[in-house]
Amino acid sequence: MTTIRREVLTLPAAPLGTDNPLPPLRPLDEAHRIDDRDRAGLPRDMARQVDYAPLRSLLPVQVRDGYGRERRGRELDALVIENDRLRATVLPALGGRIASLHHKPTDRELLYANPVLQPANFALNGAWFSGGIEWNIGATGHTTLSCSPVHAARVPAPDGGEMLRLWEWERLRDLPFQVDLWLPDGSDFLYVGARIRNPHEHPAPTYWWSNIAVPEECRVLAPADEAWHFGYERRLRSVPVPEYDGVDRTYPPNSTYAADYFYEVPDDRRRWIAALDEHGHGLVQTSTDVLRGRKLFVWGTGPGGRRWQEWLTEPGTGGYCEIQAGLVRTQLEHVKLEAESEVSWLEAYGPLDATPDGDWHTVLRGAEDRLEAALPRADVDAAYGAWLPYADAEPGERLATGSGWGALEVLRTGWKLPGTPFDEDTLGAEQRPWLQLLRAGSLPEPEHHEPPGGTLVARPWRDMLETTAATPLAEYHLGVAQWHGDDRAQAVRSWERGLMGLRGSEGPAADRWPLLRCLAVADREGGHHERAADQYTQAFDDLCARRSHGGDGGEETGGDARWTAVAAALGREAVGALLAVGRTADARAVWERLDPATRARGRFRLLEGELLAAEGRTQEARALFDEGFEVADLREGDESIGLLWARLDDAPLPARHDFRMRPDGE
Structure with missing residues (x-):
């Protein structure tokens, strides 16, 4: 019979640290934006959804950037749902990520199971980690819930057994959602029933992509002859599948640079995507038709892509790519969810054995026939119909607790949300x-x-x-x-x-620094850079005064970590604003008042290099690279390390600092 149990998963992990306490007032530093040259050529519905309510702010979510790269053994609470064929391991404290999907008869791991937990700056709000299956809700990008807890409980399943329900309140769009993991007895497929609700009296934008990490030594199959290609040069264009520029891109190692391929699956075709190794073994994901989109993401074989692969795991552990499924064709689009309505669908994940190599259409027909034999399309639709009445089933035993934000909204509105209770005892x-x-x-x-x-x-x-x-x-x-x-x-x-x-x-x-910092951001965004520098200087002065006679004071304690985080975040912004107007002496004064432990962090070593370069001390700035540093929260697509290096040295950028994800000159 299917069982659900608690387990402890031990991994080398870097702690998340303290969140950035400053409100994220500046525009999103988001790489997924379309060059205006490509807009006119988009299909009308795609263009409309690209322009519909793109996310412009992280508020009310705060940035999570307090992690480092020092990993130690850490015990992670896990929930395991298992039958005699499959075993799925879920991490409820980390967004409900499925860390492993193990096929027992063949003793094969169907996913890329990351052997470490290393946060990196890929989520909309910062901390994210690679591997497994993640549930991306909210807006273009990795969800803000990547490293946050979700609620979990047992619920009745349609076959009389149990399902594992995950649910939470998504704060960017103010929408509750749920994910039900259902593993029927004897099934080779894990069913996933998902639902997003809009309880508001007005429409709301929504977004969903199920993101599946698989080993990159594979061929990715999806029923399409064309795809929308999007790279870090921010161009979105239609390309043929499987070959593009004379290269078969359905083999991830054949791409040089990181890129997305959003497959154009015809309306009458079954929705599915698979990744098969050289022997024809691998994972297939399929769904009801509501989950329309399918995507392949590759890191590429260029030095930047390889460096990111090492950065997110450990050298020698093998690379990965991502196959994904979403509500629309591309991840640059958002969907209008009408007032007091919901959208739901069912996914299935399981093993697939098929011939991966050969003529594209012959390979697709063979794989689709194998999928139909293992899990008929009609059975997926029937499973969705069987699950839907159970989506409102009240949870039984609580297995994990998420945030209290949903409970606060339910108290404010009095909303009734059957199946996903946000109880008052979760308020914190x-x-x-x-x-x-x-x-x-x-x-x-x-x-x-x-x-x-x-x-x-x-x-x-x-x-x-x-x-x-x-x-x-x-x-x-x-x-x-x-x-x-x-x-x-x-x-x-x-x-x-x-x-x-x-x-x-x-x-x-009497603390003035929070207000002064907000005014500094407003001045900087308004083009008043000198006044912004003044406001930042005053804010940092006030913060330092409060810390010296007030606050927690004295030696660093657990509570004082918040003040260390405030000083680091405000000091970093202040130095940047002062350098922008050439006030190097004032920037140096801020730098010298930062805690030694803060100045030793990689992000601040890079900032020190920029400060030294601005002071004309280029040899000292160059020496920082020789001493070595790692910017733990380097942003996806960030090229600041390379830009600083180019100011200091004519030699090629050292490989350890090469995170570039696009061709030179683009």
């Missing part, structure tokens, strides 16, 4: 100030000069902030919410009122 410290605002109409003042914490920016919360007492803290949060709503002039006025309210005040409310 992050929700506490907003619970007081909801119930008492006021925000509690922070204690001991604590950083102000995250801001809720949805319109109902902004309305509450506009009617609460106009304390400096309330003005700070109101300004953040107004900024998110593109009411930037009002945001600046709110922050300025907050500063005026602090004049002459003492005690916990």
